[in-house]
Amino acid sequence: MxxxxxxxxxxxxxxxxxxxxxxxxxxxxxxxxxxxxAETVSIDSPHGGFTTERIQKISGTVIGINPEKVTVVINGIPQMVPLYAGKFSFSTVASPGDNLVEVRAGKAYDKVSFFAKVPSRDIKVILTWDTASYTDLWVIDPSGEKCYWAHTSTKSGGNLVYDDATFAPQTFTMSKALPGNYAVQAQYYAPFNSQVTRAKVYVVLYEGTPREKRKQYQFTMTRAQQVYHLGNFEIEPD
Structure with missing residues (x-):
């Protein structure tokens, strides 16, 4: 026992x-x-910290959900970015000083900040749209010179940053703005599964300075091969 x-x-x-x-x-x-x-979003680049590179690659991964696009907010400006096999990647122009990148997909969220020691730009124009379609940003300066995909650098210092392999946002910048009137246009190529695309243009003047101003234009595009006039802005003489 x-x-x-x-x-x-x-x-x-x-x-x-x-x-x-x-x-x-x-x-x-x-x-x-x-x-x-689980629904997760992770930003793969940039990694944060300090940079002297003006052109920054924004990339990341989405797990647990399968949307066609994600919302990437850069310094308060939302941009629609397409997903390919759960990945997103595009190029953007860093602002001088502090930069904040936020990504949202469903309920998932991630963010990263970095400091950029880069020259300031008097003009920044960002075109973003909501369908899988090719849409080209055109900016026509006061001299009549057009900056677009076939002419990405102008005599007055305008530059276009874009990736023709994706439907990612396009960005125009000019370091020293010419005084006068600027026209913003977009040439639209209809998406494969829809005939309606909603475009937004964000104009940032004198970014990162006490003179900073922001404007926003939006438009609905319905006709393929059509050039749409999205708006104008004025640069006053110093």
């Missing part, structure tokens, strides 16, 4: 331990599956 009682107790403890272990394993396994299937 003396020896049988400990054996019986030991057996009960073993069964209890085994049940507890299996239950714990099931919880951990379920948590792991939930974690793998």
């Amino acid at each position: 003396f020896f049988s009682h400990p054996n019986i107790s030991f057996g009960k403890s073993s069964r209890g331990f085994g049940i507890h272990f299996l239950a714990s394993f099931a919880v951990i396994y379920s948590f792991s599956i939930m974690y793998l299937d």
Whole structure:
């Protein structure tokens, strides 16, 4: 009896331990599956910190959901960016000083900040749109010179940054603005599965200075090969 009682107790403890272990394993396994299937967004670049590069690659990964695009907010300006196999990537122009990049997809969210020691730009124009279509940004300066995909650098210092392999936003900048009137236009190529595209243009003047001003234009585009006039802005003489 003396020896049988400990054996019986030991057996009960073993069964209890085994049940507890299996239950714990099931919880951990379920948590792991939930974690793998969870909606997550991660920004792969930039990594934060300090940079002297004016052109920055914005890229990342989306897990657990399969949207066609994500919203990338750069210094308060939202931009629609397409996803390919859960990945997004495009180029943008960093602002002088602090920069904040935020990405949203469903309920998932990530952000990164970095400091850019880069020259300021008097003009920045960003074109973004909401369908898988090619849409080209045109900016015509007061001299009549047009900056667009086939002429990305102008005599007056205008530059266009774009990626023709994706439907990502396009950005025009000019370091020292000519005084006068600027026209913003877009040439639209209809998407594969829709005939309606909503475009937005953000104009930022004298970014990062006490003179900074922001304007926004939006337009609905419906006709392929059409050039749409999106808006104008004026640069006053110094």
